[in-house]
Amino acid sequence: MVSLMNWSDDLLTGIEEIDDQHRNLFLLINRLILHKRTHGPRENLLDVLHVLVAYSQAHFRSEDHHMAASEYPLARSHSHEHLTFTKNINNFMIDYERGDEELSDKMLIFLRKWWVTHVAESDQMFVKHLKETGYIPS
Numbered sequence: 001m002v003s004l005m006n007w008s009d010d011l012l013t014g015i016e017e018i019d020d021q022h023r024n025l026f027l028l029i030n031r032l033i034l035h036k037r038t039h040g041p042r043e044n045l046l047d048v049l050h051v052l053v054a055y056s057q058a059h060f061r062s063e064d065h066h067m068a069a070s071e072y073p074l075a076r077s078h079s080h081e082h083l084t085f086t087k088n089i090n091n092f093m094i095d096y097e098r099g100d101e102e103l104s105d106k107m108l109i110f111l112r113k114w115w116v117t118h119v120a121e122s123d124q125m126f127v128k129h130l131k132e133t134g135y136i137p138s
């Protein structure tokens with residue numbers, strides 16, 4: 001069973017827009033984990049998934065903007081990680097809508113791993129760059 005994630009203020013980036021988005025993404029992923037643990041109805045899950053997809057796209061656009069504005073040297077590979085997330089989540093959605101029973105566990109493990117490897121690592125590398133360059137968000 002996939003365990004709920006814990007929020008850590010170590011994840012804060014100092015950019016309010018990004019921090020709000022991360023908090024909401026965190027809540028959405030935990031809602032999916034909780035949904036699975038409590039055997040919630042399928043329709044609700046699809047709703048949350050659709051919100052997660054739309055929300056993550058808006059979030060990636062924000063990060064792309066700040067990466068370009070701050071001339072982040074690793075912007076290309078960072079955006080590529082966003083793209084991989086989008087592809088994976090879209091595939092999960094397609095499979096889930098087809099009715100794959102095993103899917104939600106796989107998807108939750110993927111989301112949890114993404115949080116640990118991307119939000120807690122790649123995004124933090126980007127934050128380090130922002131701090132080092134004294135970037136002021138606009």
Ligand SMILES: [Fe+2]
Nearest residue numbers: 022063119123
């Ligand atoms: Fe992020």
Ligand SMILES: [Fe+2]
Nearest residue numbers: 063078122123
């Ligand atoms: Fe990111």
